[in-house]
Amino acid sequence: MKFDRVYNFSAGPAMMPEPVLEEIAAEVLNYRGSGMSVMEMSHRSKVFQQIRDEAEADLRKLMNIPDNYKVLFIQGGGTVQFAMVAMNLMKNGVACYVETGAWSKKAINEAKKYGDVKIVASSKDKNFSYIPDCSDLDIPENADYVYICENETINGTTFFTLPDTKGKVLVADQSSMFLSRPCDVSKYGLIWAGVQKNVGPAGMAVVIIREDLIRDDLPQSVPTYLNYKTHADADSLYNTPNCWAIYCCGKVFKYLLANGGLEAIDALNREKAAILYDFLDQSRFFTGAVEKKDRSLMNVPFVTPSKEQDAEVVAASKAAGFDNLKGHKSVGGLRASIYNAMPKEGVEALVEFLKEYEAEHA
Ligand SMILES: *Cc1c(COP(=O)(O)O)cnc(C)c1O
Numbered sequence: 001m002k003f004d005r006v007y008n009f010s011a012g013p014a015m016m017p018e019p020v021l022e023e024i025a026a027e028v029l030n031y032r033g034s035g036m037s038v039m040e041m042s043h044r045s046k047v048f049q050q051i052r053d054e055a056e057a058d059l060r061k062l063m064n065i066p067d068n069y070k071v072l073f074i075q076g077g078g079t080v081q082f083a084m085v086a087m088n089l090m091k092n093g094v095a096c097y098v099e100t101g102a103w104s105k106k107a108i109n110e111a112k113k114y115g116d117v118k119i120v121a122s123s124k125d126k127n128f129s130y131i132p133d134c135s136d137l138d139i140p141e142n143a144d145y146v147y148i149c150e151n152e153t154i155n156g157t158t159f160f161t162l163p164d165t166k167g168k169v170l171v172a173d174q175s176s177m178f179l180s181r182p183c184d185v186s187k188y189g190l191i192w193a194g195v196q197k198n199v200g201p202a203g204m205a206v207v208i209i210r211e212d213l214i215r216d217d218l219p220q221s222v223p224t225y226l227n228y229k230t231h232a233d234a235d236s237l238y239n240t241p242n243c244w245a246i247y248c249c250g251k252v253f254k255y256l257l258a259n260g261g262l263e264a265i266d267a268l269n270r271e272k273a274a275i276l277y278d279f280l281d282q283s284r285f286f287t288g289a290v291e292k293k294d295r296s297l298m299n300v301p302f303v304t305p306s307k308e309q310d311a312e313v314v315a316a317s318k319a320a321g322f323d324n325l326k327g328h329k330s331v332g333g334l335r336a337s338i339y340n341a342m343p344k345e346g347v348e349a350l351v352e353f354l355k356e357y358e359a360e361h362a
Pocket residue numbers: 012076077078079080103149151152153173174175176194197202203204
């Protein structure tokens with residue numbers, strides 16, 4: 001790593017690809033002869049319009065997004081989407097949620113403000129350490145959608161098989177796995193992702209929504225900004241957007257396209273995750289916290305035999321140049337987030353460190 005950067009295992013905001021950061025640094029004072037930074041630029045200017053349009057076009061190419069889906073860039077990060085999804089998609093006022101951890105619980109609590117929420121499957125019984133069977137869910141006829149958090153950032157689980165929604169619209173929070181593997185967008189009605197986990201700077205969400213789900217009959221009380229139609233009609237330029245985040249995300253989209261697209265990043269992510277999981281599986285000191293079949297390739301929670309030792313490993317790892325390995329306060333232990341931009345060398349170095357720690361302390 002250059003510039004004395006550390007291996008940052010944070011769950012978000014998280015690492016960005018170094019070549020992307022270098023490009024951004026080179027353009028920060030004067031973006032391509034415009035005489036100004038993207039931070040200083042009118043969102044109505046031709047230069048910015050091109051940045052926005054290319055970002056959307058590149059994302060469409062990367063994910064192979066069908067023409068009948070809109071791509072929206074919306075401010076407010078991930079959390080605003082918990083409300084927006086429910087406000088916009090609850091037509092009958094009934095929605096089904098799969099409860100797999102902290103982030104799906106937040107989505108559930110927010111949706112309850114707008115209608116009836118039916119929890120159709122849950123892994124609460126085992127502390128959210130697995131993905132429940134979603135092959136035969138009890139979905140009411142009038143349900144507006146079925147909602148999943150496709151990768152639970154805190155608990156470290158991921159859906160490798162999507163639920164059978166029995167023909168209902170599938171909505172997925174992909175925040176902590178967005179662009180980490182190929183995705184068949186046509187299986188979803190709506191995909192959203194806060195971008196600070198796997199793509200860019202915090203403060204924005206990408207929303208991919210099937211056009212027929214954008215409504216013009218929302219109650220008057222829905223704030224203008226929280227109506228998907230507002231953003232769809234204005235190409236995400238209804239008001240001043242998060243120009244900086246759109247610009248940075250656009251760079252990451254181009255970087256992924258230039259490096260083999262989602263198939264290539266998926267192969268690399270599998271390789272990285274295997275290095276860490278293989279180590280955890282043979283270790284007699286560290287233990288993975290999730291059922292093997294549902295283990296996230298992005299967020300890897302693990303524990304030592306005691307809370308005290310967890311804290312000791314976190315402190316020692318930080319001193320050795322590995323940052324943010326402390327588990328989320330709600331679950332404890334350790335967690336290594338190894339998103340797209342974490343180099344394979346970073347995971348290898350972490351495993352070497354953990355191996356030596358185990359040899360000396362266990
Ligand atoms: C981080 C995260 C969010 C929330 O994102 P904010 O931008 O902080 O609101 C939602 N869902 C998942 C799965 C996340 O990892």
